[in-house]
Amino acid sequence: MSAESTDRYPSGDQRLSLADISHGCGVSVDSILILVGEGVLQPRGRRQRDWVFGADDLARARCALRIQHDLGVNSAGAALAVELIEEMQRLRERVRVLERLAFRG
Amino acid sequence: MDFKDYYAVMGVERDATQDEIKRAYRRLARKYHPDVSKESGAEARFKAVGEAYEVLKDPEKRAAYDQLGTGWRDGQEFRPPPGWDAGFEFSGGGFSGSGQAGFSDFFESLFGGLGGARHGGFTRGARSSGRGEDHHSTVEVALEDAYHGATLPLQLRVPEYDANGRLSMHERRLQVKVPRGVINGKRIRLPGQGAKGVNGGKPGDLFLEIRLRPHSIYQVDGKHIYLNLPVAPWEAALGARIQVPTLGGRVDLNVPAGARSGQKLRLKGRGMPVPGESPGDQYVVVQIVTPPADSDEKREFYATMAERLAFNPRAHLGG
Numbered sequence: 227m228s229a230e231s232t233d234r235y236p237s238g239d240q241r242l243s244l245a246d247i248s249h250g251c252g253v254s255v256d257s258i259l260i261l262v263g264e265g266v267l268q269p270r271g272r273r274q275r276d277w278v279f280g281a282d283d284l285a286r287a288r289c290a291l292r293i294q295h296d297l298g299v300n301s302a303g304a305a306l307a308v309e310l311i312e313e314m315q316r317l318r319e320r321v322r323v324l325e326r327l328a329f330r331g
Numbered sequence: 332m333d334f335k336d337y338y339a340v341m342g343v344e345r346d347a348t349q350d351e352i353k354r355a356y357r358r359l360a361r362k363y364h365p366d367v368s369k370e371s372g373a374e375a376r377f378k379a380v381g382e383a384y385e386v387l388k389d390p391e392k393r394a395a396y397d398q399l400g401t402g403w404r405d406g407q408e409f410r411p412p413p414g415w416d417a418g419f420e421f422s423g424g425g426f427s428g429s430g431q432a433g434f435s436d437f438f439e440s441l442f443g444g445l446g447g448a449r450h451g452g453f454t455r456g457a458r459s460s461g462r463g464e465d466h467h468s469t470v471e472v473a474l475e476d477a478y479h480g481a482t483l484p485l486q487l488r489v490p491e492y493d494a495n496g497r498l499s500m501h502e503r504r505l506q507v508k509v510p511r512g513v514i515n516g517k518r519i520r521l522p523g524q525g526a527k528g529v530n531g532g533k534p535g536d537l538f539l540e541i542r543l544r545p546h547s548i549y550q551v552d553g554k555h556i557y558l559n560l561p562v563a564p565w566e567a568a569l570g571a572r573i574q575v576p577t578l579g580g581r582v583d584l585n586v587p588a589g590a591r592s593g594q595k596l597r598l599k600g601r602g603m604p605v606p607g608e609s610p611g612d613q614y615v616v617v618q619i620v621t622p623p624a625d626s627d628e629k630r631e632f633y634a635t636m637a638e639r640l641a642f643n644p645r646a647h648l649g650g
Contacts, residue, residue: 240520250465250536281518281538284465289366296381297360311366316553318369319515323550327557327616 242279244269250284251291258287264305266290286312332436336405337383337396345401349388356384382434392442411440461532466525469540472509474551477543478578478603480511485539507539512604514554517541548576554603554611560596561620562586577601577613584615592619 247267248255261267262277266286269277286308294304338345341355362368363377386392403409433439470485485507488500505524513519518540525535543551550557560575570588574581577598584596594617602611624630 242520246536249462250538281520282516284538285518285540292366293364296364296377298357307367315516320552323552323557326550327559 240281242281242284244274244277244279247279247284247287251287253291257291260301261287261290261305264290264301266301266305266308332409332440334403334405334407334409335379335383335435335437336403337386339405340379340383341387343387345397347387349390352384352387356380356388360384378434382438385434386438386442396441409437461529463526463528463532463535465535466537467540468537469542470507470509471542471544472513473544474546474549475578476509477513477541478511480509482506482508487537505537509541510606512554512606512610513541514603514605515541515543515551549578551603554605554608556602556611556613558613558615559618560584560586560615561618562590564619564621567591567617567619575615578603586617590617590619592617 242250244255244258248258251258258267262269267279267283269279269283271277289311290301290304290308293299293307294301297307299307338347341347341352341359343351343355347355359380360377363370363373363380365374365377368377386396399412466487466489468487470483472481472483476483483506485505487503487505489503493499505521507519507521510519518538521537521539523534524537528534548558556578558575558577560573562571562573566573566586567590568588570590571586573584573586575584575598579601582598582601584598586596590596596615596617598613598615600610601613604610622629624633
């Protein structure tokens with residue numbers, strides 16, 4: 227594609243397969259199955275071959291894998307960290323909202 | 332280039348044991364990990380700590396680094412002395428950096444060219460599968476566009492490797508369809524808009540994280556919207572029907588008699604229309620605003636109120 231081309235947004239498919247998540251994280255499918263086992267990722271669909279993930283799942287998986295890799299924690303520890311990080315983000319967001327409401331008028 | 336005092340970065344003595352270095356690394360890595368810390372500069376600190384650990388954890392690299400001597404200060408202009416690494420043999424084991432970015436020039440000048448697995452991030456996936464890497468970016472969206480959905484022009488600076496493996500930045504313009512009801516932190520996928528595939532492989536995807544631009548009157552908490560609503564003292568005391576703005580247009584709101592400042596009134600379903608969920612609510616927060624006493628007549632009126640209402644707002648403080 228040329229440097230100045232303008233691409234149209236293709237008809238968006240927001241669903242990701244197990245292979246998409248594995249590719250997006252640069253790790254094996256087995257590593258992703260471990261994250262599903264820890265509840266970090268909650269695919270829709272009963273059987274593994276029908277599993278469907280969302281774009282947010284990819285971000286969670288990458289976060290869990292980074293933490294696992296960089297901090298030397300196991301998958302259960304990374305799962306806990308991801309939950310706490312998300313909770314922290316929600317609380318930070320709420321504090322920001324409440325401060326603006328209270329002090330800005 | 333600047334000298335890096337890896338011992339200072341890690342906060343350990345020069346004679347620290349491998350265990351002490353590992354403990355220091357684990358503690359600092361947790362503290363500054365970019366996923367964990369929102370402190371400004373955390374990512375830079377995390378990288379600096381990772382680089383220091385890369386050297387100090389490896390007995391060969393540490394010995395070579397120690398050989399530079401103790402006469403250097405962190406940040407001092409540095410050039411490696413000729414033949415500084417003579418007599419050292421590096422096994423060049425894979426780098427364990429977390430794949431975000433390269434190490435400093437200082438590191439490169441000392442240990443560059445050892446081992447192969449540098450700059451893993453962008454090419455790793457492509458090598459293994461032929462499919463291009465996914466790319467990740469953020470996009471700022473106005474609240475109104477997020478509420479209604481919109482097609483927005485987006486400019487991205489994308490790193491690309493040419494045929495010789497050189498990295499260059501190029502600019503891409505895209506029209507991005509932002510679906511109705513996206514909220515802060517939501518990610519949207521643009522299939523096939525990531526890096527090109529290798530050897531005829533499919534291109535990767537582009538993932539965009541939505542950041543809502545701060546709004547002049549609304550505050551957004553997840554899918555709920557907050558609005559401060561100024562009301563006159565008599566509207567709060569007697570109750571009033573007031574038109575308030577929402578993202579979907581103005582609606583009538585009943586302010587109940589005896590409303591207090593800070594009281595939240597809910598407009599059900601008037602928040603963000605998140606697909607597949609019940610829509611968010613809009614909370615209207617009552618703010619009682621007093622008219623200024625900026626004329627004799629108004630001051631007199633306030634004095635009459637003080638006399639006639641016999642009101643002590645601090646009764647509960649024992650005053």
